[in-house]
Amino acid sequence: MSIVKGIALITGSAQGIGRSIALRLARDGFDIALNDVSSKRDQLCAVADEIDKIGRRTLLVPADVTVEEEVKGMVQDVSEHLGGLDVMVANAGVAKLSSLVSTRLEDWDRIMAVNARGPFLCYKYAAQQMIKQGRGGRIIGASSVLGRSALPLCAPYAASKFAIRGLTQSAALELGKYKITVNAYAPGIIKTPMVETLPAVAEADMEMFNITMGRLSMKAIEAESQPEDIASIVSYLVSKEAHFITGQCITVDGGIVPS
DSSP states (O other), rough: OOOOOOEEEEEETTTTHHHHHHHHHHHHHHHEEEEOGGGGGGHHHHHHHHHHHHHHEEEEEOTTTTTTHHHHHHHHHHHHSSSSOSEEOOOOOOOOOBBBGGGOOHHHHHHHHHIIIIIHHHHHHHHHHHHTTSSEEEEEEEEEEGTSSSSSTBBHHHHHHHHHHHHHHHHHHGGGGOOOOOOOOOOOOOOOHHTTSSSOHHHHTTTTTTOTHHHHHSHHHHHOOOHHHHHHHHHHHHHHHGOOOOOOOOSSSSSSSOO
């Protein structure tokens, strides 16, 4: 086994983008703590088996990221069993499409809890651990292109992803003195199990965007964009070379939303 680069904790890592990030960071030389809700334990075990074959250590830390004590305990478990925490990727998220006037309050609360409160708790307790360690660190959150330019039928989701940008910028300003960088990634339409469960977005809605790279339809974008596209950005952001990048929200969308 090669020398470990650090310890990374990825929430929502049972599938999709989280799984790809976990595998990529394992290949980069990190030991990996895998988080998701307890009902996805079997999927987490499957990801752990893949990482074991890469030759890195793994730890399963099932937890609900909306519950403060569970997030606090998760960070403590990772630190105690793997030897600290160097990278926190607050990736877990949920989505549901509905019109503003038909959105139920419980759906708003659920989306905001997972997508905004969850990252806040992950940032908070990861930062506490990293400050205590005194060796810096990397904190990364999941925003979205809908956190830059919203579409119809996604008010709660868009609001939660806009929130990540503000959280990330504020945290970056506070934590820089501890050599902790804080950034976010903003995926476009990525082929993941979560996206596949959503109703198709009308092609007409896409006309509001300036689609480049010859991607002229939703199907074309889905065919080309993969979770590994996001994992590669995270891989760079946690590297030594990215030490001077902080407070940023990096869009990875094939040009759907120009910066």
